[in-house]
Amino acid sequence: MSWKSADNSAAESVDLVWFSEVQWDFLSTRKQRLLQRFSSRWRILFIEPYALGRSAHWLPVKRGRVVVVTVPFLKTVPFSIGRLLDLAVPRNGIASAGHLVLRFWLMMLGFSSPRRIIGLSNVYWGVVAAGMPCSLRFYDANDDHLSFPGSPSWLPPFLARYLQACSLVFSVSPELTARLQLPEGIRCVELGNGVEYDHFAVDTPEIPSFLAALEGRKLGYAGAMDWVDCELLAGIAGAWPDVHIVLVGPAYERNWWERQEQLRGFSNVHYVGRVDYGDLPTWINGFDLALMPLLRNPLKTVSHPNKLYEYCAAGVPVLAIDYCSALDAARGVIHVARTNEEFIAMIPEALRDNRKAERKAFARQHDWNRLAAEMERELLKSSGRGCL
Known part of the structure; x- marks a missing residue:
């Protein structure tokens, strides 16, 4: 053999x-x-x-x-x-x-x-x-x-x-x-x-029917669930009840979603779970704003996030919490908040961000x-x- x-x-x-x-x-x-x-x-x-x-x-x-x-x-x-x-x-x-x-x-x-x-x-x-x-x-x-x-x-x-x-x-x-x-x-x-640039830089992808059926602005996160700041997500859901928060990706921890009692209490928070990598660009392109609400802990502060480049390759506006130095090079094309309160308050401004070409050019370098x-x-x- x-x-x-x-x-x-x-x-x-x-x-x-x-x-x-x-x-x-x-x-x-x-x-x-x-x-x-x-x-x-x-x-x-x-x-x-x-x-x-x-x-x-x-x-x-x-x-x-x-x-x-x-x-x-x-x-x-x-x-x-x-x-x-x-x-x-x-x-x-x-x-x-x-x-x-x-x-x-x-x-x-x-x-x-x-x-x-x-x-x-x-x-x-x-x-x-x-x-x-x-x-x-x-x-x-x-x-x-x-x-x-x-x-x-x-x-x-x-x-x-x-x-x-x-x-x-x-x-x-x-x-x-x-x-x-x-x-x-x-x-x-x-x-x-x-980033696999050509995979994510699709100008007119088909949007998943789940996203298309949601009325109002869609704020999305795509990645592993174990590293998201659930307290920050709950703050967003409470402060902006007219937007939808869509979570796309798997969790290493078994029954992660079942344990998120606070998030599950918001009708505008939706957990999709794992999707095929081939379908991921269609989900990201369906976001009005791509979120990076990551935990600020010893594990994540030394990380270098793939999703930053995937979001930017898709061209969608990006809002991140300031949790690692990799964001510094992207500050000219995304929004970065220092605190949870600033993150929540910055959402309307981030939704208006029209620097699509600049984000794509930044992603192509990676x-x-x-x-x-x-x-x-x-x-x-x-x-x-x-x-x-």
Whole structure:
């Protein structure tokens, strides 16, 4: 069972094994957008975690040139028995079992060569990935992975161990780079997030029937629900009862919407849930105002939001709370509020924003094609394979 590409010889191809913290089909993120744009010389194995209640790929599947397979590991141990992982013996036992599954798929799929490149964004694999023979190890710091809720006390050494073993880091922001406290000798490339510009820059898309049926102005948020400031959303809903607040996207936390009793009490707040990535531009283009009401916490303040560029590529007006430095470069084309009160008061002004062409031009500068080409060049150069 080998998934070697038919149009590349073994000498020409480059193997990449990426340990992801996000499932490939659950949410379209930085990883999928970058890896799908690598050149045909790459063979890519995407190791995704198991998540309770979501589809898993126990047998490998292809997503373009990327092979995806689910390998359960420490992060996926059910919460009811997860406290056992605070003890080294059960933790090491479970890790060993996951490692055996990993080694099986590496061998069966032809990704065992010591010439492979190892990429990590799932910190729980840090110790295992640090010990795997390879020509290059890199870390994709797309978030502060140690600041996620529920991160165990034994996890920081996993990341430290991996950083000691790797030689290249891609970071989405200078704030995150500083927080990592990288060992000496590691090359760091600040590679922010981006947008599939042509996918979102559609001038006359078909608007979803759900949006078309809503009378009045539509204020929308598209993204993961876990990071929205629900108190701010409730403030908007109460202050502007004649507008509709439309929430589009999945939640990592199970039964997230059922827990939002305050938001569910407003008749002008609508939770749509997850929509296909292919349909997302039609939803965003149906917003009269795109919202970025994100939490201001240690996790989000070092982030670099994809949705900023997706909103701008669509050309719709954007209103954001001032939660991260990535917004600074966009202040000429979007509205940014310092406080919840200012955010709510700024809505009428933001709705009148007609800088559509300027927003599209700003988004085009952050197209994924450019970012993927830069990452690919860095990986080839750092692994001793030369440039494209």
